[in-house]
Amino acid sequence: ELKVEQNPLFLSMQEGKNYTIYCNYSTTSDRLYWYRQDPGKSLESLFVLLSNGAVKQEGRLMASLDTKARLSTLHITAAVHDLSATYFCAVGRWDTDKLIFGTGTRLQVFP
Amino acid sequence: EADIYQTPRYLVIGTGKKITLECSQTMGHDKMYWYQQDPGMELHLIHYSYGVNSTEKGDLSSESTVSRIRTEHFPLTLESARPSHTSQYLCASRGDAGYRANVLTFGAGSRLTVL
Numbered sequence: 001e002l003k004v005e006q007n008p009l010f011l012s013m014q015e016g017k018n019y020t021i022y023c024n025y026s027t028t029s030d031r032l033y034w035y036r037q038d039p040g041k042s043l044e045s046l047f048v049l050l051s052n053g054a055v056k057q058e059g060r061l062m063a064s065l066d067t068k069a070r071l072s073t074l075h076i077t078a079a080v081h082d083l084s085a086t087y088f089c090a091v092g093r094w095d096t097d098k099l100i101f102g103t104g105t106r107l108q109v110f111p
Numbered sequence: 112e113a114d115i116y117q118t119p120r121y122l123v124i125g126t127g128k129k130i131t132l133e134c135s136q137t138m139g140h141d142k143m144y145w146y147q148q149d150p151g152m153e154l155h156l157i158h159y160s161y162g163v164n165s166t167e168k169g170d171l172s173s174e175s176t177v178s179r180i181r182t183e184h185f186p187l188t189l190e191s192a193r194p195s196h197t198s199q200y201l202c203a204s205r206g207d208a209g210y211r212a213n214v215l216t217f218g219a220g221s222r223l224t225v226l
């Protein structure tokens with residue numbers, strides 16, 4: 001059974017600091033996603049990672065994938081308040097056609 | 112610029128009522144999904160569909176039912192709502208080909224409260 005774990009579950013960080021969110025999954029997967037969710041809102045797609053070693057960057061966020069370690073990271077550089085949200089990783093497989101979500105990491109960035 | 116629409120956005124209803132949450136997409140996607148999410152918690156897959164007349168149960172057991180009579184429409188129904196059904200319900204879809212096949216697009220969600 002595919003399980004997805006994120007840590008930390010909650011992260012409070014000061015503006016300007018760097019931090020990394022980790023996403024571990026239990027079985028082989030074809031694809032890994034990162035989503036952002038603002039309070040009371042739906043999910044916004046951030047990154048799709050499809051192969052070992054894939055790295056994608058958008059603004060202050062950078063995501064990477066290590067399929068051998070079954071680990072993805074979301075690195076935040078010089079955090080700003082606008083990044084405050086909950087971040088979910090999700091792992092999928094073509095054969096099951098399902099996407100399993102992690103527990104989410106609630107990020108708060110304060111001045 | 113999501114092309115997947117959910118109605119109602121918010122619904123407060125009494126116990127025992129029948130409710131239908133609507134989900135429509137204009138992208139021609141074959142694959143559609145319903146996720147349930149309690150506030151601040153992870154998403155759980157409750158139903159999915161590969162196309163017209165195809166419906167499957169997800170990983171989380173749910174008393175709701177779904178139908179897929181048209182490609183663009185994937186409604187979720189609760190025959191008799193209970194307080195334990197209070198949650199946010201998120202509909203999503205994805206395409207079959209190319210890069211878009213790898214992206215799951217979500218609707219804005221339907222927040223259901225059962226009193």
